[in-house]
Amino acid sequence: MADKIKFVLALMLIAAGVVGFYLLAEQPMILRVLAVLAGVGAGAGVAAFTELGRQFFVFGRESVIEAKKVVWPTRKETMQMTGAVFAFVLVMAVILWLTDKGLEWVLYDLVLGWKQ
Incomplete structure (x- = not known):
């Protein structure tokens, strides 16, 4: 039950950041963006203390470790x-164009006799 309350609080903090963005309409854009980032950061911080949040951050760390194991192609291989x-x-574009023109010729010239 405590995790659900923390998760709802995290969502409320994110929503507060978004609401702050619109309430600060007269302020410079940097302050408005910082309000959203602060809300998202606070929400993520609270969510990190839930069981689901801990699992998410462990998954993120493991994903970074796996990405480091990837053997990326060289420039030559990429080219x-x-x-x-x-x-x-x-x-494929040429084949499809030829097929289209061939079907057009068969249907319009031979079958329907529209092009004369």
């Missing part, structure tokens, strides 16, 4: 794959 994808898209 080669980009070239292959570009060539494939170009070939």
Whole structure:
């Protein structure tokens, strides 16, 4: 039950930040954005003390660890794959264009006789 109350409080803090954004309409934009960021930060801080919040932050930490294990492609590999994808898209575009024009010719010229 305490976790639910903390979670509702966190949502209220986030909502207060958003409401602050609109209440500070006459203030500079930086203050309005800081109001939202403060609300989100306070809400995240309160939510971090719930069981669901702890699980979320553990998941986030584990995600960062897994992302560090990724072997990213080199520039050469990236350029080669980009070239292959570009060539494939170009070939498919030509094939689809030829198919479209072929069907147009068959339907309009041969079947319907519209183009004469």
